[in-house]
Amino acid sequence: xxxxxxxxxxxxxxxxxxxxxxxxxxxxxxxxxxxxxxxxxxxxxxxxxxxxxxxxxxxxxxxxxxxxxxxxxxxxxxxxxxxxxxxxxxxxxxxxxxxxxxxxxxxxxxxxxxxxxxxxxxxxxxxxxxxxxxxxxxxxxxxxxxxxxxxxxxxxxxxxxxxxxxxxxxxxxxxxxxxxxxxxxxxxxxxxxxxxxxxxxxxxxxxxxxxxxxxxxxxxxxxxxxxxxxxxxxxxxxxxxxxxxxxxxxxxxxxxxxxxxxxxxxxxxxxxxxxxxxxxxxxxxxxxxxxxxxxxxxxxxxxxxxxxxxxxxxxxxxxxxxxxxxxxxxxxxxxxxxxxxxxxxxxxxxxxxxxxxxxxxxxxxxxxxxxxxxxxxxxxxxxxxxxxxxxxxxxxxxxxxxxxxxxxxxxxxxxxxxxxxxxxxxxxxxxxxxxxxxxxxxxxxxxxxxxxxxxxxxxxxxxxxxxxxxxxxxxxxxxxxxxxxxxxxxxxxxxxxxxxxxxxxxxxxxxxxxxxxxxxxxxxxxxxxxxxxxxxxxxxxxx
Numbered sequence: 191x192x193x194x195x196x197x198x199x200x201x202x203x204x205x206x207x208x209x210x211x212x213x214x215x216x217x218x219x220x221x222x223x224x225x226x227x228x229x230x231x232x233x234x235x236x237x238x239x240x241x242x243x244x245x246x247x248x249x250x251x252x253x254x255x256x257x258x259x260x261x262x263x264x265x266x267x268x269x270x271x272x273x274x275x276x277x278x279x280x281x282x283x284x285x286x287x288x289x290x291x292x293x294x295x296x297x298x299x300x301x302x303x304x305x306x307x308x309x310x311x312x313x314x315x316x317x318x319x320x321x322x323x324x325x326x327x328x329x330x331x332x333x334x335x336x337x338x339x340x341x342x343x344x345x346x347x348x349x350x351x352x353x354x355x356x357x358x359x360x361x362x363x364x365x366x367x368x369x370x371x372x373x374x375x376x377x378x379x380x381x382x383x384x385x386x387x388x389x390x391x392x393x394x395x396x397x398x399x400x401x402x403x404x405x406x407x408x409x410x411x412x413x414x415x416x417x418x419x420x421x422x423x424x425x426x427x428x429x430x431x432x433x434x435x436x437x438x439x440x441x442x443x444x445x446x447x448x449x450x451x452x453x454x455x456x457x458x459x460x461x462x463x464x465x466x467x468x469x470x471x472x473x474x475x476x477x478x479x480x481x482x483x484x485x486x487x488x489x490x491x492x493x494x495x496x497x498x499x500x501x502x503x504x505x506x507x508x509x510x511x512x513x514x515x516x517x518x519x520x521x522x523x524x525x526x527x528x529x530x531x532x533x534x535x536x537x538x539x540x541x542x543x544x545x546x547x548x549x550x551x552x553x554x555x556x557x558x559x560x561x562x563x564x565x566x567x568x569x570x571x572x573x574x575x576x577x578x579x580x581x582x583x584x585x586x587x588x589x590x591x592x593x594x595x596x597x598x599x600x601x602x603x604x605x606x607x608x609x610x611x612x613x614x615x616x617x618x619x620x621x622x623x624x625x626x627x628x629x630x631x632x633x634x635x636x637x638x639x640x641x642x643x644x645x646x647x648x649x650x651x652x653x654x655x656x657x658x659x660x661x662x663x664x665x666x667x668x669x670x671x672x673x674x675x676x677x678x679x680x681x682x683x684x685x686x687x688x689x690x691x692x693x694x695x696x697x698x699x700x701x702x703x704x705x706x707x708x709x710x711x712x713x714x715x716x717x718x719x720x721x722x723x724x725x726x727x728x729x730x731x732x733x
Contacts, residue, residue, distance in 0.1 A: 191306055191459055193360075194224045194266070197415035197442030197451045198273065201231035201252025205445055207265055209452055221454060222465055223305055224266050227415035227442065228273025228314070228364030232280050232290045234258045235535040241279035241330055243337045251535055257291040259534035264293040267305075267467065271297050272314030273364040273416065278340045279330040279551065280532070281314075285569050286477065288556035289528035295467060297362075299326070300347035302354065302473035303524075307459025309470065311409065312362040313351065316416065317397035318342040323492060325485025326569045330551050346483055348399045349493040351407065353476045353504040358409035359457070365416045367404040368396035370439055374423030382419050404437065411455075414441045420450035469522040471514045475506040478514070478564050486572045517563060529555050 194210050210221050232254050233239060239249040256262040272281050280290065287298035297303065297312040304310070321342040328340035371379055371390055380387055389395035404412065408427055423439040443449040485491045494502035515522070531552040553571050561568045 191223075191308070191457045191465070192219055192221045193308075193455050193457050194221045195413050195440065195442060195453045195455065196224065196226045196445065197420075198229040198418065198444035199226045199231065199270070200229050200275065200444055201233060201250065201254055202445040203257060203264075204253040206452070209445075210266065210454075213452075213454060219454075221266055224268045225310070225360070225362060225413060226268065226270035227362050227413050228271050229275045229415065229444070230254075230270045230272065230296075231276060232258070232294075232296070233277045233535075234280060234530075234532050237532070238277040238280060241277055241332055241337065242275060243278075243341070244275055254291070255535040257294060258530070260292070264291065266293075267465075268294045269297060269303070269305075269310070269312075269467075270294070271312040271362050271364060272299075272341055274316045274338075274341050276341055278328075278332070278337070282326075282328070282330070282340065283531060283552050283554035283570060284557055285326070286557060286560055286566065288554060288560075289524075289526070292526070292528055295524070299344070300351055302358070302470040304463075304468040304470055304522075306465040307461035307463040308359045308457060309356070310360045310362070311351065311354070311358045311407070311473075313343065313347060313400065313403065314364065315341040315343045316365045317399050322399065323490035325487040325489075325491060327486050327488040327573075329570070329573045343397070343399050345399075345491075345493055346480075346485070348403060349483070350476050350480055350504075351403055353480070353506070354407060354472060355505055356472050358407055359460070360411045360413065361403070361407060361409040362413050363397070363400045363403075364414065365400060366396040366414050366421075366441060367400035367412070367439075368398045369393060369401055370396055370404070370423050370425070371421070373425045373439065374421055379419065379421055383417065386417070408435050408437055410437065412437055412439045414439070415444070417441060418444050418449075467524045469518070469524060471511050471522060472506050474514045474522075474564050475510040476504055477566055479504045479506075479510070481566050484567050484569065484572075486569050486576070514564075527556055527559070 194213075196206055199206065206224070206226075210224065214220055231242065231252060233242070233251055234255050236251065239251070242249060257264055272278075281296060284290070284296050285299050287296055287301045287303070290296050295303075297314065299315070300311075300313045302309065302311040318339070321339045321344070323345050324339075325346075326344065328336040332340060371386075376390060380390065386395055400414075404425065405427075419441065420443055421439075421441040425437045425439060427435045427437070429435055440453060442453060443451040445451045483491075483493065494500045496502060531554055532550075551570055551574070553568060553574070557568050557570070560566065561571075
């Protein structure tokens with residue numbers, strides 16, 4: 191099975207699909223699934239632009255609306271998580287995940303799904319400490335503060351993901367786990383991104399929430415984006431039983447010509463299953479058992495833990511798994527139940543342009559159905575019920591602007607869109623400390639445009655192309671000191687210094703070698719078994 195992974199999308203779906211199709215033609219392959227690691231920008235029309243945390247000069251429709259309207263259909267099943275530049279009003283309709291367009295699936299605030307025998311998890315957003323313990327209180331129309339806080343990671347989603355006990359093949363996040371740079375080539379990272387040196391030296395580069403999840407989940411692969419640089423790393427864990435477990439980490443760049451934004455991997459699923467998207471029974475059970483922890487309050491709420499007077503371990507039992515499977519009639523296959531909730535951008539000649547409507551929040555039918563079947567509260571419905579408003583348009587939050595800066599925050603990236611930019615300024619070019627990609631690695635077929643494509647297998651061998659380094663750096667196992675022991679989750683072993691080969695552009699210089707050094711506010715609806723038919727309906731559909 192071939193999986194394509196892309197870094198920051200920034201609304202450039204056409205270019206990403208064209209790149210994959212070119213790779214398929216050049217290498218005589220067929221990609222089965224595309225994973226996008228955030229900044230997707232699911233902009234349906236011009237009204238959605240007001241919900242993106244970017245200055246007006248960066249507000250562009252790009253190409254997603256074509257797939258939303260039906261003008262185009264995604265040539266490959268696509269899954270994505272949210273980043274920090276999103277049409278948040280649309281994504282907020284799907285807190286537990288759902289189709290944003292035919293064949294394009296959003297994983298929600300956090301989620302786990304299954305595809306063709308692979309188990310894939312994801313966490314949307316970026317970490318900001320001042321919002322981590324708050325509920326999902328934001329609702330369109332956003333002010334300048336909530337436009338940013340809406341995409342900040344919350345402790346609820348991290349707590350839920352930490353309840354997982356079944357292994358994950360792939361995990362996706364937008365920002366990096368804190369400290370991940372210690373398991374790869376720090377020297378090469380700082381050569382490409384010198385502005386990260388301070389955070390590397392202080393140990394603050396990356397998300398502490400993602401770091402927790404890395405230690406707890408130990409997926410086979412972890413993909414990320416956000417810092418606009420390709421960075422591979424290999425983390426090995428020493429388990430309590432004396433065995434080892436490794437996680438292969440890869441961050442990718444943004445979608446631009448000549449940048450390393452795309453990677454194609456050959457995966458070997460544990461089970462031989464049909465290549466369709468299915469819900470995950472363990473994840474649904476966790477959502478059900480932790481539904482009472484959902485909050486839509488601006489105040490802080492804390493997850494239960496050891497010493498508390500309430501349940502804190504939500505490990506799923508066999509009976510709970512059986513109950514979920516029974517509720518879905520034994521069929522967890524996702525139905526093709528995409529519905530438009532806003533008028534798409536109009537590109538038909540002779541017809542009027544978009545009419546700027548008030549930014550509204552909608553109870554998406556996909557979310558309503560899942561909530562009914564699993565017994566969940568819909569955060570959007572809670573917000574509407576609390577306001578006594580059924581129109582879907584809530585009054586603007588005019589509370590004083592709160593700057594979203596915090597010492598324990600996601601890493602600063604000068605290539606990121608600055609929210610403080612003057613609207614009349616020209617777009618800032620790449621910084622000096624972010625030199626152009628040293629070259630596009632070519633496969634044996636000669637593919638090199640518009641971005642890097644390497645075909646790597648899980649056993650770390652390059653499928654084609656001579657002289658390319660192993661996809662992930664090799665590391666030695668070593669024991670940690672007692673202060674860094676992770677107890678039952680196992681010890682995490684840091685990488686030793688390795689040598690990484692840098693491939694120059696064709697016809698360029700010779701290869702050089704560098705040394706790498708809180709509580710729900712309404713009662714969930716009772717599940718109605720008639721809804722099983724909706725999830726089962728696709729079984730009779732043609733492939």
